[in-house]
Every structure is written in C-alpha cells, then in structure tokens.
Amino acid sequence: MAECRELAGFLERSLATLRRTTPAHHRALGRICDGLHVQVSTPDESFGVGVRAGSWRIGVTSATPEDGARVVWVETTRATVVELLRGTTTALRCLRDGTLRVRGPSSALPGLDEALRWYAHGVLRCPEHPSLFEEFTRGDDHDARQLLT
Numbered sequence: 595m596a597e598c599r600e601l602a603g604f605l606e607r608s609l610a611t612l613r614r615t616t617p618a619h620h621r622a623l624g625r626i627c628d629g630l631h632v633q634v635s636t637p638d639e640s641f642g643v644g645v646r647a648g649s650w651r652i653g654v655t656s657a658t659p660e661d662g663a664r665v666v667w668v669e670t671t672r673a674t675v676v677e678l679l680r681g682t683t684t685a686l687r688c689l690r691d692g693t694l695r696v697r698g699p700s701s702a703l704p705g706l707d708e709a710l711r712w713y714a715h716g717v718l719r720c721p722e723h724p725s726l727f728e729e730f731t732r733g734d735d736h737d738a739r740q741l742l743t
Contacts, residue, residue, distance in 0.1 A: 601634065601675060602641040604730040606652045611723060612716045619716030624648040626709045630702055635669045666698030666706055676731055685710065 598604050613620040624645050631644040644651045674693040677683040685707070688694035696703070717723045 598726060598729045599732070601636060601639055601672065601730075602643075602652050604726065605643065606650075607726055608713075608717060608720075608723065609650055609652075611720050611726065612713070615720040615722065616716045619712055619719070621648070623709055623712045623716065624650070626705050626712060629664055630705060630709075631665045632706070633665065633667045635667070636672050636675070638672060664699060664702040664705075666696060666702050669695040672734070676734060679727060 598607055609620070609623075612623070625648075627645040628648070629646065631642060633642050634640065641653055642651070670688070671693060674683070674688055678685065678688065678694075685694060689696065696706075
C-alpha cells in the first residue's frame, strides 16, 4: 500500500477502510464511479483513480476517452484537498476561487459530485479515518493556502 503522506496513498488507504467499515458506502461509490477515471494533479503529485466492476485502481496510470472511460481531470493543491476534507471549504468555492480546476465531459461531473458525497458520508462513519487523516496532514502548514498558477 502507498505512503499515507501522499494523496494517492491516503485515498487508497481511505477506500480500503471504507470497504471494511461501511461496505454499503463503498459499493455505492463503486457503482457511481464505475467506468470513470479521474486524473488528479497537484504541484507535488499526479495519479489516476479509476474503477471498473467494483475494482479500484489508484496509481500513475492515466486513461483517455479512447479507452472507453469517462475521463475527468482535476487540478488542485494539497492545501485545498486538506480544506475540502476538513469541511472548511466547498468544492464550489474552490472552483470559483481557482484553487480547484475540473475538466471533462459534462456527463461525468454529476457522478463525481455524487461520489464525493458518498465518500464523505462513509468516512464520517469510519473510526479509523481520523488517524488516517492525521497521518496524511502531519507536518503540513495548514494556514498556507496555495493558488494554482
């Protein structure tokens, strides 16, 4: 499993915790995201997240629409991700202020929004999640909000 200090590793471990603790949320998330590929880029990291038939793939692979996947590209900063996970900001606010950029087919965006809600509701019920989040954010300067350039 990947290092939890990296966003990809945190997401991988978080989804594994969700699968064990709240399997209904994990299944709903897999159903909503089936056939979706999200290519995530931060200044420090770039990775892909995809799911096919309930099997999650998180790593450096990327997908293209030619692969048959609905592809969404997300560009943000680590600080923005932390704020989103803490609930101190919203995706809409981040889209408006430029700290989150999303592009892809309009048909994929409602599913992405629904998936984020299922994920958030699921991890709130996971007793292990606060310690994972603490490990992910340990040593971060939480007051340093970065804007995308």
